[in-house]
Amino acid sequence: MRRVGTVVRTAQGLAIARADPGEEPPDIGAGVVDESLSRVGRVVDVFGPVGHPYVAVSPDDGTSLATLVGGPLYAR
Template identity: 50%
Template sequence: MRRAGTVVEVAQGVLVCRMADEDVDLGAMILDDSLTEVGRVVDVFGPVTEPFAAISPSDDVHPPRLVGEHVYVR
């Protein structure tokens, strides 16, 4: 498991994450600090040197609570 990045906002029900690792695949599972699944990567966008990822949240996740939190990829 490695750090994927930091959630910076929620837009239209999707988590927007500034990625710390440029090598994250579409469909990758994203976890929080307690290793609970937050969602899956549905898009990677922005500049190559500082990409963002759109994460579709899991059904039991309250997206606003994750803003400012670090997330991880398995």
């Protein structure tokens, strides 16, 4: 399991996380969990600068996007 980054905002039904500088972003389709290891969704896009990209996460049904903002996400 590796850290995806911190959720900085939501947009168009997606959680947008800012990846940590220098970390390899997760693969598209990777499962994503929060810090309590509850599954929250999957990676649908990686975009932005190569050294510090953004990761778009499509939430699973029942996941509240508002509760993810400001928190860390991890890829499985």
